[in-house]
Amino acid sequence: MVVAGHEPPDFDVGFDSRFCFLSVHHAIPPHEDFVVSRRLDKLAKIAAAWKHAKSRWNPYYVMKLDADDLISSRLVQWLEERGGEPGYLIKHGWVWPSGSRYLVQYTEYLDRVCASCLIMRSDLADQQGPFLTGVEGVRLDQVSLSFAASDHYSLVPGSGMTTLLLNDSHQRYAAQFAYLGHKLGSVPFKAVVYRTRNPESSSAALETGRPTLRMILGTIRRMKFIPKTLRREFALG
Template structure:
């Protein structure tokens, strides 16, 4: 695992040859076009550096980008080793954990729609390219292309710039990106990650207005955090 950041954590890192902390000092991207696009650009710079570091240090078979505040299941790596070698795996099933309510967690079957920490890519495909960079990464789209992106969250967007399969943040369009490359994107069959929200440092955009129906659905999917879940995801 490679952790990339501007500042080292304020705690002692484990001494493990499989863990590297990469300290970066690039200038933070301009917020002229908004805070969120700047955060995405910064994330892509860090991700590119981390991926280069991983390739030079090891011979990785897969790569997964993970936001600093999200968590993955302790079962995920063992499962990945045991399954057929697909081009990639999408995490559709997972949990949403609101920091304000630390003893409850919400199950979701649409994890990839709400969280960027949802994709595992086979390493030989990570650097393949296509029209994957949208307004999310700062590409300037025409009004018609913006409308297309707003109306269709899952297809490739006309006017997108060329980028790699790994270095983009359009996580709702990952299936279309794999289709473009002629590859199949499989699904991880269990709740494999936790998306942490509401802690005050989320860079992502809010989920939007919640209707009564959405609230009732969220309550129906809410569970108490069990000791097993706490252990599986190291929930503090």
């Protein structure tokens, strides 16, 4: 695991030889949209981490993970035993309001809300395609903007070129794999905890607007108490 950041974490980074903290020193990419600027910063860190990982190890799969999200302790073993597809989409997961001690929400649509939802084979990570959209700050014409607003899953006409790894358009991952001639598999269990209401997260800026009554009722229906097994699996505090 490679963690890239401007500031080191507040624990001993040498506790495990499989863990590496990579200090980066680039300036935050300027952009008129603060959220886009944070996304570009995240992608720059992912690029640095991926370059370091390739120089140090020979990974078969790669997964990008936002710093405040959590992955299941079962995931790596499952990949070792069952893996073989070009990539896997994680659709099933948990939504955990930051600081909540007792409640967590399950979701079957993790890939719609959380960028930590894709595992890809390493030989595909650097393959390129038209994967950059307005999410990453690309200026699209009005036709492309209208298309992106109405279709959240297909490739957007007029998109910029980048690699499969270095984009943040997570709802379009299946289309990106199809463009490269591959089909995504899926992880059959809830493998990621998406943490919300974290003031230090760039996604916090997107958590605006007043939820509808239907959304509130749906959230209540999917809520459950956090069992001990889930706390152990994801090291939930």
